[in-house]
Amino acid sequence: MDFQAYISKIRTFLSYKVFTSIIYCILGIALFATLYHNVKPETYDIELFSVADKTIRSTKTVEDEIKTAEAKENAAEQVDKVYVFKKEMAQNRVSLITSIFDFVKDTNNESSKDVEKNASEIKKEEVSAISLQSRLKQLKTKLTENVSEDITNTISDPIFITFLQADVEELQRTKDIVEQYVETAMNEQIREDGMEAARKVVADQIKTAGLSNELQTAAIELGKYAIVPNDLYDPLLTEARKKQAMEDVEPVKILQGQIIVQEGHLIDRETYRQLEMLGLLKNNPTIKPIIGLGIFVILVIGSIYIYFSRLSTSEDKKQSYLLLSSLIFICSVIIMKIIGLIEGDNLNKVAYIFPAAMAPMLIKTMINERLALIMTIILASCGSIVFHDGISDTINIEIAVYILFSGLAGVLFVSAKNERSHILRAGLLVSCINLLLIFFLLLIGGGQFTLTEYFYFGLFSVMSGILSSVFTIGLLPFFEAGFGILSTMRLIELSNPNHPLLKKLLTETPGTYHHSVMVANLAEAACEAIGANGLLARVGCYYHDVGKTKRPPFFIENQMNIENPHDRLPAETSKDIIISHAADGAKELRKHKLPKEIVDIAEQHHGTSLLKYFYFKAKKLNDDTPEIDYRYPGPKPQTREAAVISLADSVEAAVRSMANPTPGEIRSLVHHISQDKILDGQFNECDLTLKEIELVKTRFCETLNGIFHSRIEYPDLKQQKVIGSDTAN
Template sequence: MNFQSYINKIRSFISYKVFTSLIYLILAALVLFILYHNVKPETYEVNSLSIAEKTIRSPRTVVDELKTAEAKELAAEEVGKAYVYKKEMGQNRVSLIASIFDFVEETNREITKSSQEIDPSDVNKIESVLAIENRLKVLKSKLNENISEDVTKSISNETLITLLNADQTNLQKMREVVITQVEATMAEKIREEDIDNAKNRLEDSITEIGLSSAVEKAAAELGKYAVVANDLYDPELTEERRKQAMEEVEPIRILQGQIIVQEGHFIDKEIYRQLEMLGLLKSNPSSKPLFGVALFVLLTIGTIYFTFVRLGFSNEKKQNYLLLTSLIFMISLVIMQIIKMMEDTNINGIAFIIPAAVAPMLIKILINERFALIMTIILSACGSIVFSDGISGAIDIEIALYILFSGLASILFIPRRNERSHILKAGLFVAIINILVILFLILVGGGQFSTAEYIYYFIYAIVSGLLSSVLTIGLLPFLEAGFGILSTMRLIELSNPNHPLLKKLLTETPGTYHHSVMVANLAESACEAIGANGLLARVGCYYHDVGKTKRPPFFIENQVNIENPHDRLPPETSKDIIIAHATDGARELRKHKLPKEIVDIAEQHHGTSLLKYFYYKAKEKNPDVLEKDFRYPGPKPQTREAAIISLADSVEAAVRSMANPTQEEIRSLVNKIVQDKLQDNQFDECDLTLKELKIVTEGFCETLNGIFHSRIEYPDFKQQKVITDGAST
């Protein structure tokens, strides 16, 4: 029992969706296991406040969040309070002092006017109006009503009385002195803590002017009252500057390869914290690499899934291809892992020996080119992880580029007809591309290498290309047989005339063999004209009538100089013999383990068509005979190739039975056969369109016209001589 048989057995127990899901899950788990093994950081059994048994380095660059936060806090603390200088406050305070003097003058004027309006004989009343208490009360009332500040509580009554009692000259001088000194003092930046010093300086300045004692005291008090802080603390600006200072702090990093602790050194709490943060402790390993690889695997499996969803194949074929791809994928990863182990032995550049083109070659040959391109990209990404270095870099870009270009070269250089010699040639081209990629990496990196190292690298590149070809050729037969895949190479092998069945066909039924070759010529050209698989059609034609080897004389192309045995048989018996050749042929092909596609062609090439000759012959004897009893059991052609072979088989046999057919007769006969097949619904189960059918018909006519073209009939040489001699005499 081969691999395909086991798969079919599993399919009989579980549904397509469940089986496919299991394949994806198993593939994802295996890929995750292999890739994580290469990025998992090494962990150590260490304790705080102990001695390090070996030197430990950081496997990657990380930001020390704790140290960075401390540095930011320190930077914020170093930022002083932010102050904003309010220059306009000086003018406001000057205006306030001027307003006080204005109200003093206004009060004195009003009081004087009121006293003049009283009867001069009423001395007591005049004295009451002019009394200082009354004037002070009026002044305070005006100040409270017109000034928002509580001036009357801040400026003493003595000062206000001094202002009210001063004559106009002293009042004006006092005004000028106070305003001048307030302007000068407020022109400077004054913070809250400097207000007392500013007031003292203003008082000293007024004292130096030489005013009278009472006036000087009042002027000093007014000036000191006017002096306020004009360089004010701004909490919002302070906070903004703190944030800016914190943002300007560069993150404190532990660099990749940096020594955390040296062998024999003491592991203090800070070092232990760094080891814990890096996930280097066995008691607290980091889970980030696992999640990272899991995301990569999710992307990879997702890409494969959506690619298969869009493949235009049946579910069974998709599942086979998925299993095949998974197997090739895992083989490639295992090969990468083996070479990675060789790289760990410090063999310089050994990674370049990887046979990167194996998977792309196999997938292109066995599935298609588009999927081979996708898998090349996926494998290059996987290679960058497998060959990653825990110290110098998590991802190896160089090996990723090497695998990518090697795989692309193999896809481009393998032609459609993948013979073994073509695969070997493709391997040589891949080797050349490998050398060019290595040169590119060396020159861009600017490294200095010796001649011997260059030679080693080039040898690795050549071995990589040739090894890819050898492994492809070696694995191909096993994969084709195990998964029942019919590749171009397999078709070419089956077309070899030395195949036992073809030799049997040639020796036992030469007429059938010749007929099969003629049908193959017709079918191949017609298939290629509509984009179908011409090689499959040709090989299928070679084997489609193998069932006739069981009873050769009963088929007209093998009846040479013998009586037709059907003349002595009842039509029912003849019908059974003729119909049996399709099922006998399929049985014989299965016995020789030929691909399913070839077996299907042998079984379907007559579909459910009617054996008209024997049906009407039987009907002459028995009018009640059923038409269905004289039809092939089918199934009808399921593919375009099988449908075209069905037509080619009928057309070739019909045209061959005509004597010296003309082009018009051939075209008329071909069109009639095509119409009969259509009306008999023989193409209902395949995706052959009417447009394609028209192209196929034209192709048949052209090919048949070339085979059965009319020939010039030359007269016999001896007869020509007699005629000539007679004419001369």
């Protein structure tokens, strides 16, 4: 039992969802197991205050949060308190002094009027005493009501009494002196701790102003009161600057490759803490890389699942394509893993020999270009994990870029023909791209390499492209045979006239062979016009009538100079012979293990059409003859290629039976046959549109007109000889 039959047997026991789910699970487990070693962090059995038996380096770049926090605290502590100089406070304090003296003047003016009114009734001394107390009370009331500060409780009553008793000129002079010195002092920055010094300066200045003792004392007291801090501490701004200083601190990092402890050195608490933070201790391993790998596997499987869930093809093909692409992917990852192990043995940069274009070329050749591109991206991601330069928990961007562009080159350079020579040429072109990629990566990195190293880098890149084409050519036949994949290369091989079935068709049924070639010309041109697979149509035509080799004389194209055997047979027997050629052909094709697509064309090229000649012949004898008995068993054409071949087969046979057909007659015949098949429902089960049918008819007419064009009528050879002799004489 071959591989394809074995898979088919499994499908009969499992549903589509179960089968694909098993494949996805196996693929995910295989990928996880393959990459696990590359992401598993290396751990050490180390105790505190022991001596390191080897040099340990950091496997990744991480932030040391404790050191970063300490650095931020130190930066915040170094920020000085922020003070804001309130320059407008000088004018405010001067205005306060002015208000006090103005209230003193107003109080004296109001009190003098009251004294004059009551002077006749009270003695002068009594009036003066009552007036002074009354003025003090009025002054304090006004100050309390009009000044926001608690002046009356801060400045003593004797000070106010001194101002109230002073005459107008002395009071004005005192006011000017206090205002001047207070304004001068307040225009300078005064902090809380410098306030007493500023007050002393104002007091000393007032002492030299030449005021009377009472006014001098009062002025000094008022001047000291007016002096307040104007360079004030701003806690919000200070806190903001501390935060900014903390934000400006660069995180303290342990860099990838940084030496944590050297061989023979003592492992102190700080070193032990760093090893613990990096997850390098066996008693405290980190599982983050394992979780990351799990997420990566889910992304890969999810991408493949989404692609196949949206692929518009049959479930059988989806299963085959999924299994095929999974095998190719696993093979590529295994090769990648082997090369990764070799690279670990101090063979620097041997990773560049990995045949990155192999999987994309195989998938494009056997499936399609879109899946090849997806697989290229996935392989580049896997390569970045496998080839991590000996440092776990890291990815290699350089190799990812290399695999990505190498795979893309393989997809682009594999031509539609997909012959072995074309695949080899594509591999050579991939080698050129790889060479350019290598020098791009080496030069942009600015590394220092010797000429020998450059030579090996170039050699590895060239070998990568060549190995990709060699592996593609070598594996292609196995995958095609195992999965029944009908690739372009396989079609080209089947079109070789030396194939046993084609040789049998040519020798035993030359008329059928010629008919098949003519139908192939029509079908290929029509399929290319509507975007279908023209090569598949051509090869399918070559084999579609292989069943006629079982009874060659019973088909008119093989009846050369012999009697038509159907003339001696009843219609029912003739019908059975003619109809059986489709089933016989499919059986013969399966026997020779031809692809399913070719077998389907042989079975479907007549659909369920009616054998009109024998049906009407039988109907003459028995009017109740059922039509269904004279129809092919089908199935009807399921693909556009099978539908076009069905139409081309009927058109070619009909046109060949015409004597010297004109373009108009050909066009009319093609239209009639097409309409007959449409009305008979022969195209109901394929996705051939009416617009495409019109294109097919047009291409049929163009091709047939080229075949049946008018030719020059040559004169009879005997007449030519007579004319020639007469001329000679």
